Amino acid sequence: MFKHFFIILITFTVSISTALADKSMKIGKKGKQEDVTRIIKVLMYDNYFEPNSFKVQSGETIKFEVENVGELVHEFNIANQTMHKDHQSEMQKLVEMEIILADSIDKMSMMDKSMAHSHTNSVLLEPKKSKDLIWKFENVSNIEIACNVPGHYDVGMIAKVEIN
């Protein structure tokens, strides 16, 4: 009985801190096609974005048409520095498991539920592939767009985001 109570208490505490952490993230959220007011074409090279900085209005919904024109796998990820750091260790594991290779992605393994790697705030692309990402910049602060493929963030595959 007592043991049960503690487990519930711990679960409760963990859910509260997760909720608080999410709230303070302030990166915006997945946007809807009908709310798109601007389309920005983004090219991913080895290892930089073109353009490498963005000016966005608070609250606006942008469709990013992301194309990987490099020779390596790249990611377009809208987050903040803390989230990027966390995501980099996740990506490192996928590389170690040979699911993400230098120039390709093992999609079969990626589709495996335990390895599912889809986040609403990012697209991971093989060379010559493209994908759209619609994002609503609502209630955002301190965000940056970056690639978390191991080593890429460290060599500066980061784009600044200025919010007005």
Ligand SMILES: [Cu+2]
């Ligand atoms: Cu990259």
